[in-house]
Amino acid sequence: xxxxxxxxxxxxxxxxxxxxxxxxxxxxxxxxxxxxxxxxxxxxxxxxxxxxxxxxxxxxxxxxxxxxxxxxxxxxxxxxxxxxxxxxxxxxxxxxxxxxxxxxxxxxxxxxxxxxxxxxxxxxxxxxxxxxxxxxxxxxxxxxxxxxxxxxxxxxxxxxxxxxxxxxxxxxxxxxxxxxxxxxxxxxxxxxxxxxxxxxxxxxxxxxxxxxxxxxxxxxxxxxxxxxxxxxxxxxxxxxxxxxxxxxxxxxxxxxxxxxxxxxxxxxxxxxxxxxxxxxxxxxxxxxxxxxxxxxxxxxxxxxxxxxxxxxxxxxxxxxxxxxxxxxxxxxxx
Amino acid sequence: xxxxxxxxxxxxxxxxxxxxxxxxxxxxxxxxxxxxxxxxxxxxxxxxxxxxxxxxxxxxxxxxxxxxxxxxxxxxxxxxxxxxxxxxxxxxxxxxxxxxxxxxxxxxxxxxxxxxxxxxxxxxxxxxxxxxxxxxxxxxxxxxxxxxxxxxxxxxxxxxxxxxxxxxxxxxxxxxxxxxxxxxxxxxxxxxxxxxxxxxxxxxxxxxxxxxxxxxxxxxxxxxxxxxxxxxxxxxxxxxxxxxxxxxxxxxxxxxxxxxxxxxxxxxxxxxxxxxxxxxxxxxxxxxxxxxxxxxxxxxxxxxxxxxxxxxxxxxxxxxxxxxxxxxxxxxxxxxx
Numbered sequence: 001x002x003x004x005x006x007x008x009x010x011x012x013x014x015x016x017x018x019x020x021x022x023x024x025x026x027x028x029x030x031x032x033x034x035x036x037x038x039x040x041x042x043x044x045x046x047x048x049x050x051x052x053x054x055x056x057x058x059x060x061x062x063x064x065x066x067x068x069x070x071x072x073x074x075x076x077x078x079x080x081x082x083x084x085x086x087x088x089x090x091x092x093x094x095x096x097x098x099x100x101x102x103x104x105x106x107x108x109x110x111x112x113x114x115x116x117x118x119x120x121x122x123x124x125x126x127x128x129x130x131x132x133x134x135x136x137x138x139x140x141x142x143x144x145x146x147x148x149x150x151x152x153x154x155x156x157x158x159x160x161x162x163x164x165x166x167x168x169x170x171x172x173x174x175x176x177x178x179x180x181x182x183x184x185x186x187x188x189x190x191x192x193x194x195x196x197x198x199x200x201x202x203x204x205x206x207x208x209x210x211x212x213x214x215x216x217x218x219x220x221x222x223x224x225x226x227x228x229x230x231x232x233x234x235x236x237x238x239x240x241x242x243x244x245x246x247x248x249x250x251x252x253x254x255x256x257x258x259x260x261x262x263x264x265x266x267x268x269x270x271x272x273x274x275x276x277x278x279x280x281x282x283x284x285x286x287x288x289x290x291x292x293x294x295x296x297x298x299x300x301x302x303x304x305x306x307x308x309x310x311x312x313x314x315x316x317x318x319x320x321x322x323x324x325x326x327x328x329x330x331x332x333x334x
Numbered sequence: 335x336x337x338x339x340x341x342x343x344x345x346x347x348x349x350x351x352x353x354x355x356x357x358x359x360x361x362x363x364x365x366x367x368x369x370x371x372x373x374x375x376x377x378x379x380x381x382x383x384x385x386x387x388x389x390x391x392x393x394x395x396x397x398x399x400x401x402x403x404x405x406x407x408x409x410x411x412x413x414x415x416x417x418x419x420x421x422x423x424x425x426x427x428x429x430x431x432x433x434x435x436x437x438x439x440x441x442x443x444x445x446x447x448x449x450x451x452x453x454x455x456x457x458x459x460x461x462x463x464x465x466x467x468x469x470x471x472x473x474x475x476x477x478x479x480x481x482x483x484x485x486x487x488x489x490x491x492x493x494x495x496x497x498x499x500x501x502x503x504x505x506x507x508x509x510x511x512x513x514x515x516x517x518x519x520x521x522x523x524x525x526x527x528x529x530x531x532x533x534x535x536x537x538x539x540x541x542x543x544x545x546x547x548x549x550x551x552x553x554x555x556x557x558x559x560x561x562x563x564x565x566x567x568x569x570x571x572x573x574x575x576x577x578x579x580x581x582x583x584x585x586x587x588x589x590x591x592x593x594x595x596x597x598x599x600x601x602x603x604x605x606x607x608x609x610x611x612x613x614x615x616x617x618x619x620x621x622x623x624x625x626x627x628x629x630x631x632x633x634x635x636x637x638x639x640x641x642x643x644x645x646x647x648x649x650x651x652x653x654x655x656x657x658x659x660x661x662x663x664x665x666x667x668x669x670x671x
Contacts, residue, residue: 076474127662128655129612131417131474135599136655143647150642258478258595271472301493306591307486314479317471 022268022323026283033290041297047174053293054175055168055244058182059084059253061285062237063260064267065189066230068281071264072193073223074206074273075123075130077230079137080260081253083115084238086141091163091239092248093153101160109235115141116231120224145250159242167243178240185236189278192229202226206273262313263288268320275324364609368624375631382638388512395517396508398630399579400425402521404597405604405622407572410528412605414565415545415614416466416473420481421573422598423488424458426589428577430488433497433587444503452574458484459570463563481594488589497587507582524575525619528568532619541565546615603654604629611661629653 037044044050063080070077087108094104119137122128145153159167169177193199201222204212213219237256242248261271267284269276291312295305380386404421411418428451435447462480466473509516532538540561543551552558576597581587608625610617632653633646 122655122659126659127666128658129662132602132606132612132658133655135602136651136658139599139603139651139654140648141651143644143649143651146644146647147642258482261475261478265475271474301489303486303489303493303589305486306482306489310479310482310484310486313482314465314469314471314476317475317479318469321470 022320023280023283026267026280026287030283030287030290033287033294037290037294037297040294044293044297049293050174051170051176053289054179056292057286057289058176058178059237059241059244060256060259060263060289061182061282062185062233062240063253063256064263064281064285065185065278066233066237067260067264068267068269068276068278069189069193069202069226069230069233070130071261071269071271072202072206072273072276073226074209074271075223075226076261076271077119077134077227077234078131078257079115079119079134079141080230080234080237081257082138082141082145083112083231083234084241084253084256085248085250086115086145087112087235087238088159088242088248088252089145089149089153092159092242095160095163096158101162104160105163105239108239109232112231112235113228116228117224119231120227121220123227124220124223142250149250159246159248163239163243164246165243167240167245178244181236181240185233186278186282189233193277198222198225203274206275208274259288259309262309265313265320266316270320270324365618365621365624368608368621368628372624372628372631375628375635379631379635379638382635388514392509392512392514392517394627394630395514395521396583398626399507399517399520399583400576401597401600401604401630402623402626403524403572403576403579404601405608405626406525406528406619407569407576408598408601408605409608409610409617409619409622410532410541410565410568410572411473412610412612413532413545413614413617414541414562415548416562416565417602417612418462418477418566418569419474419598420462420477420484421569421576421601422594422596423481423484423591424455424570424573425576425580425597426594427458427484427488427491428455428574429580429584430492430497430577430587430589432578432581433499434491436499436503436581437497439500441500441502444500448503448578451578452571455570455572455574455577456567457570459566459568459573460563462570463566466566467559467562481598485589485591485594488587492587492589495586495588497581498585499581504582504585507579520575520579521623524572525623528572529619531568537561537564542615544614600626600629603650606654607657612658 066077066080090111091104091108094107119133122133123130166177166181171177171180201217204217205219205222209219238253241253263284264281266287267280269281379390383390404425407421408418432447432451436444439447466476507520540556541564543556544558544561548558604622604625608622610622629650632649633643636646637643
């Protein structure tokens with residue numbers, strides 16, 4: 001209404017006010033897809049099929065979570081899937097070399113921590129463009145892993161039993177262990193974004209970096225934290241994928257990269273920062289996974305799958321932008 | 335108004351002569367440094383290879399031809415202040431289209447088809463630019479999505495690798511034997527034409543203005559939509575050329591998302607190393623071409639040294655990051671003075 005009121009409209013509040021309608025639409029799309037899947041193939045609702053779908057959804061949702069965090073600050077992490085591959089390599093080769101599972105996992109997370117720190121410091125402190133920094137990091141990791149898989153990382157063919165259980169085991173009915181891991185992390189992520197100071201600062205930076213800095217936010221610390229968390233999420237996803245496939249190779253996680261960005265965008269997170277959240281991303285990841293399952297069931301060609309994925313991504317992004325525009329147009333004259 | 339007429343408005347008083355001189359020197363210095371780096375890499379290679387000569391040059395120029403065109407496509411878009419993550423997918427699409435059309439075609443027909451593919455490239459570019467302008471969706475997302483779509487279309491045209499092209503058409507790009515000048519000519523002609531368009535026409539200047547500062551460009555009366563569409567159209571021409579060059583080089587078409595993504599990332603890397611600022615409005619066409627060659631030679635030279643060429647990828651990543659890092663530090667220093 002008045003000028004005085006507008007500063008109180010924190011970005012996350014306006015976003016969450018708009019979100020329910022969009023979220024409902026998203027859930028509607030998801031339910032429609034699930035139903036369509038059931039019509040196409042009644043066995044979709046069997047334990048085995050549900051389990052398969054969830055097994056695929058968990059790593060994608062974790063990558064998409066990493067992407068959501070980075071995108072909320074106005075960045076992007078194109079190295080997250082290579083980080084996952086690197087961690088899987090480290091865990092696999094350390095376990096094969098006779099280290100205990102705990103040591104192997106800790107070493108894996110340490111590698112992810114270092115990668116995240118380098119990304120975050122370069123982006124936060126030195127102001128390197130996130131796209132380029134993470135692209136460069138992905139190139140560096142690809143090189144190191146390609147060379148290393150022949151020498152110091154060789155023999156990563158045997159994942160530890162714990163990782164195998166997490167990656168493909170089932171703890172209750174159709175619910176795989178990796179779903180449990182994902183659920184815990186998802187709750188933590190939502191709490192981080194909604195209930196903590198860091199979460200608020202992430203939105204603040206994405207909404208207006210300069211204003212955040214002038215308001216006293218240590219932008220570089222927030223960005224470093226974001227890229228470290230993203231790398232750690234990637235590490236968990238890499239361990240889960242490694243556990244599912246049982247062996248590690250260079251193409252372990254690469255195919256998740258663009259879908260992870262797509263899942264976040266479909267979920268309503270803006271790549272420009274400041275708008276979105278993990279709830280939408282989870283639904284976005286589920287939509288992509290269910291859609292993929294259905295298209296596989298229908299045995300349509302790869303061509304059509306690519307095509308339809310692109311069209312859906314474009315259509316939903318367009319929908320979000322136009323609805324945001326309308327919302328802001330409605331607000332501004334008041 | 336007078337301030338916005340100059341395409342360098344990030345610097346507070348852009349008309350100050352010494353600022354302009356420093357800027358010009360830096361732009362030229364960047365290309366010069368790349369040329370020196372390239373020369374150094376070539377000399378290094380010549381000391382590694384038993385008999386260095388036309389064959390090595392031919393390998394360099396011909397095998398990098400598609401990536402050179404892609405880097406140029408990305409350059410034009412980045413100068414206009416955007417980014418196009420679908421250039422690789424477009425290349426794959428036009429590779430498949432041209433390979434499909436030219437199979438069993440005569441030389442004359444193949445030239446006709448090539449012209450058709452270039453027009454198609456322009457259309458694809460205009461479509462991309464139109465979606466970006468109309469939808470208001472960030473260009474990264476639009477081109478991410480269209481990238482999927484183009485690879486899908488390419489797979490639909492050519493589910494299995496196949497297709498072909500007449501030998502005489504292929505020799506237009508690759509030359510015969512160890513002749514490397516046809517490949518160079520293939521680069522030089524489009525670069526000269528597009529460079530003239532960019533630097534000597536109103537539309538070209540408006541592309542620079544748009545990338546430099548959209549607001550200032552708008553206030554100065556630049557038609558942002560037209561400038562953006564032109565940039566994407568030029569990029570489409572270059573991706574079409576990249577597709578044709580791929581067909582000529584490999585003698586067929588292959589629709590692969592992996593190839594598309596690798597090519598896109600390579601193009602972004604070359605643009606960054608080529609001295610084109612990702613913030614838009616800065617850069618030329620020569621730098622990215624030299625950058626592609628340098629990025630090709632680094633792993634190749636490592637291989638002759640006995641180092642695993644996979645580490646070439648590491649060097650590539652480090653170089654790209656350092657270049658951007660140095661650029662942002664320099665910018666910070668300049669904006670303080």
